Amino acid sequence: MILNSLYYIGQMTIFAVAKVKYFYEVSVKLVFPISIISFFINSQSHNHKTKINLNGKTIQDLQKTGIAFDHGTYIPGVSFTGIFSHEELEKLSSQGFQTEIILDQILSPRQSPVSCDPKISNTPNYPLPLNYPYGSMGGFPTLQEMNENLDLMHELYPKLISQRKPIGNFRTFNNHTIDVIKISDNPNVLEEDEPEILYTGLHHAREPLSMSQLLYYMWYLLENYEYNPEIRTLVDSRALYFVPCINPDGYEYNEQTNPDGEGYWRKNRNPNFDGIGSDLNRNYGYQWGFNNNGSSNNGTSDVFRGESSFSEVETRAIKYLCEQHEFKIALNYHTFGNLLIIPWGYSNVSTQDSSQFNALAQLFTQHNHFTVGTSFNTLNYEVNGVSDDWMYGDTKTKNKIFAFTPEVGPSFWPNRVDILPLNKSTQFMNVMAAWNAGAYADLEDFSPTNLNTDAGTLNLLVKRSGIENANINILCTSNFSGLVFDTNPIDMYVDAGNSKMTDINYHFNSTPNIGDSIELSFKITTGNFSKTLVVKKLYVGKPIWSESCENINQWYAPSNNPFVLSNKNFTSSPSSYTDSPGSNLIPNRKYKLKTVFPIDLTRAKNAYLSFNAAWDLDIEGDFAQIQVSADGDNFDPVCGKYSVAGGAFQDLNNPVYTGLQKQWVSEWINLDKYKGKSIYLQIIMNTNQSEFPHDGFYIDDLKVFSTSLTNSSDLNTEIISLYPQPARHQIFIHTRGSIDCTRLQLETLDGKNVRANCQGSSNEYRIDVSNLNSGVYCLKYYTQSGHREVHKVIIQ
Structure with a gap:
């Protein structure tokens, strides 16, 4: 039976x-x-x-x-x-x-982030290399296809890339070698005077993107060496080492079980006392087996750490390779999550080089916006026996290596159509890692996008992230001959992992026209690296509206959860607006400020909003927004230089401010969508139920500029005038011409209606205010034609 x-x-x-x-x-x-x-x-x-x-x-x-x-x-x-x-x-x-x-049946579809405006992005482009291999395993190369492709690289570019060579005499359980490849101008010579960097992939067998993006990078370097001066200088001045597949046994096993892709074996294939395989990224010797939370002593577990540290051939091979070289930086690629993880992994503590790690990480993720942090910061728990902890922490038999773990993409086996953009997402990170193995410094412009005076100061942040020490030189130029830099060039030194704000004073020998675009160039040189930062400034004259954040008289502030003044963190004395002065954010709150009076853009050819801001918000759920409305009721969020697409627990795919930006930045927002209208501004801040403390959102010095009008006195579109101001007993409203009033409202700043009538002649109206408390009120006037005006009223 x-x-x-x-x-x-x-x-x-x-x-x-x-x-x-x-x-x-x-x-x-x-x-x-x-x-x-x-x-x-x-x-x-x-x-x-x-x-x-x-x-x-x-x-x-x-x-x-x-x-x-x-x-x-x-x-x-x-x-x-x-x-x-x-x-x-x-x-x-x-x-x-x-x-x-x-x-069911695997793989959530990848959801592409929404960009506010691709025109404001300067993300480098890394076109698909001609020889990049889409493989037969769900779009990824099999082990054999990968090796054939590496051999083709050497065949086509023998003067730039070495043959793949086994690391030492190490052989895996299935008798595979673990191969290393070098790219440099002298690939077959040990270049002791050049900074060395290590790239690895496939610690975990089910993460093929960790390997494919390295093949993409290698082909990009080889194919562009002859035509791209930056790539030529990079390859000539660095020694780049690649181990695309640390775990050949596990990767080959996934091919055997799932030849079309989506095999989910993680470990190597070396039998253990209770099953098969060890997690190679739990087998490194630094703090190996620190506890059973960050790894497992169970042989059947996917995170089994091995029977002892470096018990596995694969990790011993990487150990040997690191001991034979002086790698300055290592990128140990994994998937997935769009994260960049830094040490320590074994414990929720920072390294003594945390400022250097963070400086590098922020640069690496400048364009792909990966979340940066330790394992605990990004995954909410510790891991032990990992590659990065050992590479950085163990200096007994080798030098200190600044090691990172990028977790790329949305899944282990992304759809074939997503492989290209995911490969591209890491290329800036790869290039920057190579540069930073030597001398490297970057520039960021913290100045307003507008120039509106005859003389001023530009604020440039110099960020030193490169491992090697070198002086820094900055040369300033402009395409407008009437602009003169007072000091030029500028020489300086910045400690590793640190930043220094440098003030560059300028003046105009001749004044530009309002609306002129002026191009400024700042060339930074350190060691054999140089880069030119080009910024465009708009000469806009004086603002037509401004808010110095000394009080909230121009704003509606709800009685519950209002923005308030902060006299401890601001860019111009005495205060800024914030949500929670003197304390951390309160969970599950919604803060709001809305302008009482409209800002007139009816005659604007172009219009812009600028402000200074700083924030410390939970990146998963907290967010701030700047919103604009043409009617005072329906508000839309607007995009700026520093806004990002909101996540699932925020305003999904709409522009928000979130994460960490402790340094004040000068934001610039295009308001051309609203030209020809009067607008209202709204600031909102929403908090979630994060258990971690965050400081909140600060904003200061808001200004609206127009390229057609220099100040608000040039506007003459209002049809009513008020007197007396301040008022004690009555307010008289006079209209230009005979215009029928349909509604006349006097409101408190929190929106409460205290008077509403249109009593009077066709061009003269009167409101009794004798019984109202002293203070600032808002008068709203409506006509039959749909015209609406809002005015400030002061009652004594």
Whole structure:
């Protein structure tokens, strides 16, 4: 009976393999047989995007299950969402966790971020190299295809890239070598005078993008060496080493089980005392086995750390390679999450070089906007025995290496159509890592986008992130001959990992026309690196509207959760606006300020809003916005230089300010959409339920500029005038011409209506204010033609 049943199931299995569509239909109807069928069809079970309801439990409680939780979305005490196998879901269920499958059969589709305005982006372009290989495994190269492609590189560019060579005499369990390749102007010579950098991929076998983006980078360097002066200088002055596949056994196993891609084996294939494989990125020697939260001593676990530190051939090979060289920087690529992780991993503490790590990380992620932080900062838990901790922390047999872990993309196996943009997303990071292995410094313009005086000061932030010491030189030029720099060039020195603001004074020998665009160039040179920062400034004259943030008389401020004055953090004395002065953000609050009186852009050819801002907000849920309305009721968020697309727990895909920006920045927003109208401004700040403290949002010195009008006295579109000002008993409203009033409202600054009538002649109206409290009020006037005006009224 049992044999007959097994035979029958075997027959079903053969049929299911031959008729895949039928297999999915059967899988809905049958329960017991399907688990056996799936075993014969595929030794790796289907994986599922799943939400785990934590109900107050912690990430440490999850880690005790022995499952890998280093990829996914974690909301402390609420949920963890990631991709899990059927066996892992059963293990979670057996240990009391409630799970909910969000998307069966793997892979949430990648959602592209919405950019405010691509015209304001200066993201470098890295075109698809001619020889880049789309492979046969879901668009990724197999192990053999990867090796063939590396061999082709050497065949075509033997003077720039070495042959792939085994690291030492190391052989994996399946007898594979672990190969290293060098790109330089002398690829077959040890260049001790050139800074060395290491790039690695495929620590984890199910992360092919970690390898493919390196192939993309290597081909880009080789194919552009002859034509791109920057690439030529980079390759000539650096020694770049690549280990695209640290885990050939595991990667080949995924090809065997899933030849079309989406194989989910993570570890190597070396048998252990209780199963197969060790997690190579838990097997490095620094703080190996620090605890059982950051790695597991269970041989069946996906995060099994190995039987001892460096027990695995693969990690011993990387150790040997690092000991034979003096790598300054290492990028150990993984997927996924769009993160850039820095040490320490084993504990929630910063390194003694945290300022240098953060300076490098902020530069690397300048264009891909990966989230930067330690493992705990980005994943909410620690990991131990990882590559970066050992490369940076162990200096007994090698030098200190500034090692990073980029986690690229939205999933382990992204769709083929997404491979190209994901490969591109890391190329600036790769190039910058190579430059920073030597002398490197960058410039950022913190000056307003506008020039509006005959003389002034430009604020340039000089950021030194390069590992090697060198002096810095800045040469300033302009395309407007009437602009003169008082000191030029500028020589300076900045310590590694630090920044220094330098003030560049200028004056005009001749005055530009209002609306003229002036181009300024700042060439920075340090070591063999040089770069020119080109910025465009608009000469706009004086603002037509301004707010110095000394009081809130021009704003509606709700009685609950208003923005208030801060006299401790501002750009111009005595104060700025903020949400929570003297304390951290209060969770689940909505702060708001709205202008009482409209700003007239009816005669503007072009219009701009500028302000200074600084913020410390939870990047997952807190956000601030600047909003604009043409009617005072319906507001839209507007894009600036520093706004980003809102995330799932913010205003999704709309421009927001979030994350950390402690240094005050000068924001610039184009208001051309609203020219020909009168506008209202609104500042909002929303907080979530983050358990981590954040300071909040600060804003100061708001100004509106127009290229057609120099000040508000040039405007003559108002049809009413008020007198007396201030008023004690009555306000008289006089209109120009005979205009029918349909509504006349006097409101408090919080929007409460205290008077409403249109009593009077066709061009003279009167409001009794004798019983009102002293203060500032808002008068709104409406006509039959739809005209609307808002005026400030002061009552004594």
